Amino acid sequence: MIAAESLNELKTNLREDQISKNEDSSPFGNSGDMVVFPETEEEIAAVLKHADSNGLTINIIGGGTKRGFGGLIEKTDILLSLEKYTGIVEHTPGDMTLTVKAGTRFKDLQDYLAQHNQKISLDPYWQENATIGGIIAVNESGPKRLGYGSARDAVIGLRTVYPDGKVIRSGGRVVKNVAGYDMNKLFIGAMGTLGVISEITLKLRPIPKCESLVLVSFPKGNLEGIKAFAVKVLDSMIEPVSLELLNPALSVKLAGINAYTIAMSFEDVESSVRYQEEFVSNMLPDDAKLLISPKEKADLFWHRFYRHIPNGLDGELPIQTEASIKIGTVNLEAVNVLNETELLQDQFNVEIESHGGLGHGLSQVTIRGAESDVANAAAQVRQIAEKAGGYAIVKHLPLKLRKKVEVWGNKPSYFFLLQGIKTKVDPNKTLNPNRFIGGI
Structure with a gap:
């Protein structure tokens, strides 16, 4: 609980309407006794410096979509909300770069950039709620990672506020920046445990002239045939932006196809897209079926896709307990992972929707069912x-279960390096305590 004198000191840096007592209790935790809404980088720095000097702890929140990701504390002293820290700092269309405040929602950015025929080459989940700062802090990417890369590939510069209030700049605002170490990568994926990302500079790409979605389904469930087809695609001259395998349950939900289905996305000029569609048609296995969707239907498919996983923004828990798990393996091992997780449905009486990238090896499994069954299946x-x-890595789970299920798994061999960096940057454990690997 924040002492009255500490609260009064906060009020010297923030207006009354920027500070409120938090009466709400989220089932996902990662909240705070007091919520502050800074509107400038200076105000963020002042709040952090105050907390660090007075032994207070801070949780950081953007849109709230990742509230169920990591963390074992229900409430810290302060919940630092970036809800009001939004807006575009600088957009240089000719250089195809954008600098933006961390609290800006991803969809708002994409809508703005569309007016300039540009976009950010990332495809996170819950795009209308997720903030660009949250996406960068967890290094989120979707199935189009195959063509787009990850958040680490899109970011060229950051401004970050350290727990002691100091502001540092890493990278730059131009694409060709080779000076010094790439410090950006230290903060991308660190779950906000090293500092508050205040500004992000991203490289952009033009909106493609033509987009299409090619769905290749395998009604017989021939796993070796799926692998062989994926290898042919990866070894060919075509360049799909996504090569994502959906399990039957997710395929039914998104496309009405009750079979393992590969979702291939093509983005280019129309002649190139049509050529690649034809190329896939000609290499189709005998036991596979092909469905080509134009941009309008492709947009609807992806809209559903990015909303099918649980959302930490929900104020109340659904009837069924939900878990979302990210898995990383060698590319084609994703096929076996999806198949083996599929078998858990009967074993634990749960529902499982899963998908895996056959070009990048990242899979995601969503489990729904009774609390104990979900925990055992996870x-x-x-x-x-x-x-x-x-x-x-467990990306979404209610706080009650996160205390029972190890979110990050075993500590990696390089954990001492992560711990050393945390100790150096945040010795008082002010920021997002227990949110990252090993309780960092």
Whole structure:
């Protein structure tokens, strides 16, 4: 609980309407006794410096979509909301770069950039709610990572506020920036445990002239045939932006196809897109079916896709407990991972929707069911991932279950490096305590 004198000191840096007592309790935790709404970088720095000097702890929140991702504390002293810290700082269309405040919602950015025929080459979930700062802080990417890359590939510069209030700049505002170490990568994916990302500079790409979605389904569930087809695609001259395998449950939900289905997205000039569609048609296995969707239907498919996973913004828990797990393996191991997780449905009486990138090896499994069944199935998913030589991270789970299920798995061999960096940058454990690997 914040003492009255500490609260009065906060009020010297913020207006009355920027500070409020938090009466709400989120089932996902990662909240705070007091909520502050800074509107400038200076105000963010003042709040952090005050907290760090007075032994207070801070949770950071943007849009709230990732509230169920990591963290074992229900409430810290302060919840730092970037809800009012929004807007575009600089857009240089000719250089195809954009500098933006961290609290700006991703969809708002894409809508603005569309007026200039440009976009950010990322495809996060819940785009209308997720903020660009949150996306960068967790290094989120979607199935189009195959063509777009990850958040680490899109970011060329950051401004970050350290727990002691100091502001540092890493990278720059131009694409060709080779001076010094690439410090950006230190903060991207660090879950806000090293500093508050205040500004992000991103490289952009033009909106493609033509887009289409090619769905290749395998009604017989021939896993070796799926792998062989994926290898042919990856070894060919065509360049799909996504090569994402959906399990039957997710395929039914998104496309009405009750079979393992590969979603291939093409973005280019129309002649190139049509050529690649024809190329896929000619290499189609005998036991596979092809469905080509134009841009309008493709947009609807992806809109559904980016909203199918649980959202930490929800104020109340659904009837069924939900878990979302990210798995990383060697590319084609995603096929086996999806198949093995599929078998868990009957074993634990749960519903499972999953998808995996056959070009980048990242899979995501969503589990819905009774609380204990979901927890047991999640533990089994981790075993499946580790057996395949990969890892599993729980991206969404209610706080009650996060205290029972190890979100990050075993500490990696390089954990001492992460711990050393945290100790150096945030010795008082002010920011997002217990939110990252090993309780960092």
